Amino acid sequence: xxxxxxxxxxxxxxxxxxxxxxxxxxxxxxxxxxxxxxxxxxxxxxxxxxxxxxxxxxxxxxxxxxxxxxxxxxxxxxxxxxxxxxxxxxxxxxxxxxxxxxxxxxxxxxxxxxxxxxxxxxxxxxxxxxxxxxxxxxxxxxxxxxxxxxxxxxxxxxxxxxxxxxxxxxxxxxxxxxxxxxxxxxxxxxxxxxxxxxxxxxxxxxxxxxxxxxxxxxxxxxxxxxxxxxxxxxxxxxxxxxxxxxxxxxxxxxxxxxxxxxxxxxxxxxxxxxxxxxxxxxxxxxxxxxxxxxxxxx
Numbered sequence: 001x002x003x004x005x006x007x008x009x010x011x012x013x014x015x016x017x018x019x020x021x022x023x024x025x026x027x028x029x030x031x032x033x034x035x036x037x038x039x040x041x042x043x044x045x046x047x048x049x050x051x052x053x054x055x056x057x058x059x060x061x062x063x064x065x066x067x068x069x070x071x072x073x074x075x076x077x078x079x080x081x082x083x084x085x086x087x088x089x090x091x092x093x094x095x096x097x098x099x100x101x102x103x104x105x106x107x108x109x110x111x112x113x114x115x116x117x118x119x120x121x122x123x124x125x126x127x128x129x130x131x132x133x134x135x136x137x138x139x140x141x142x143x144x145x146x147x148x149x150x151x152x153x154x155x156x157x158x159x160x161x162x163x164x165x166x167x168x169x170x171x172x173x174x175x176x177x178x179x180x181x182x183x184x185x186x187x188x189x190x191x192x193x194x195x196x197x198x199x200x201x202x203x204x205x206x207x208x209x210x211x212x213x214x215x216x217x218x219x220x221x222x223x224x225x226x227x228x229x230x231x232x233x234x235x236x237x238x239x240x241x242x243x244x245x246x247x248x249x250x251x252x253x254x255x256x257x258x259x260x261x262x263x264x265x266x267x268x269x270x271x272x273x274x275x276x277x278x279x280x281x282x283x284x285x286x287x288x289x290x291x292x293x294x295x296x297x298x
Contacts, residue, residue, distance in 0.1 A: 023067040024052040030076040040120045051124040057143045068150050069094050083119045088112050093146040095153055098218035105257040106149045113180035113189060114138060131172040141169045141190055152206055153213040167194040192247035202250050208237045228269055232276060238284035259288040266295055
């Protein structure tokens with residue numbers, strides 16, 4: 001009987017280990033909250049870490065060393081002292097570059113419309129079929145976005161089923177009163193992120209993301225010049241993006257994640273590459289124009 005119990009424990013541990021797709025770091029900050037009892041924030045942090053890392057998000061078996069590195073930073077802005085919270089959520093994810101001691105950022109988004117209910121010690125319930133609560137829905141939404149963007153960076157358009165899963169969460173959330181799920185809540189929110197990722201209007205950007213990573217960054221450790229030239233050749237795709245379109249969120253978060261990296265890449269190029277990159281990037285991403293001007297002086 002004792003041997004059977006040990007076998008069951010080991011089996012459950014093996015299943016749990018196989019279920020993990022994310023290597024998520026969770027941090028709950030509460031500098032604006034005046035309270036001496038911070039335990040609820042600590043239990044929330046642990047509960048969300050367990051939820052994100054313990055759930056099976058992808059269709060493939062992910063090896064421990066292949067888990068997707070990501071971070072969720074909750075900045076609690078309001079708390080009623082009981083179960084109602086308001087927060088800003090910063091979500092980032094990255095993936096390793098082939099043969100390099102470097103991780104490249106894939107997602108960097110700040111979600112400001114995040115209200116939720118959490119009771120200390122409660123289980124975090126989630127279903128793909130229905131909207132159960134805003135906390136688990138938002139976490140699952142970003143988990144699918146993270147997995148989808150990771151897949152897109154390794155194989156062209158392979159993130160599609162995960163972006164569809166995220167869009168399903170948006171659809172289920174339409175009946176809720178929480179902000180961030182509806183088109184009219186904001187031009188830059190969860191609704192528009194999945195709309196962009198599932199819209200053929202932005203298929204060129206998704207294709208660019210694949211070429212940038214697999215045919216550019218992933219070969220730079222072995223041949224920096226070749227990788228940089230590949231990226232330079234596809235840069236004109238970025239000028240085709242309609243940044244004035246209502247809800248053009250995907251280009252915004254792409255440049256949020258990549259503007260500094262693009263400057264770093266082309267800072268190592270020749271004068272012609274620098275000039276080309278500066279002109280194209282300044283046109284495609286005027287919000288970060290000052291960053292790209294550095295290429296003119298390097």
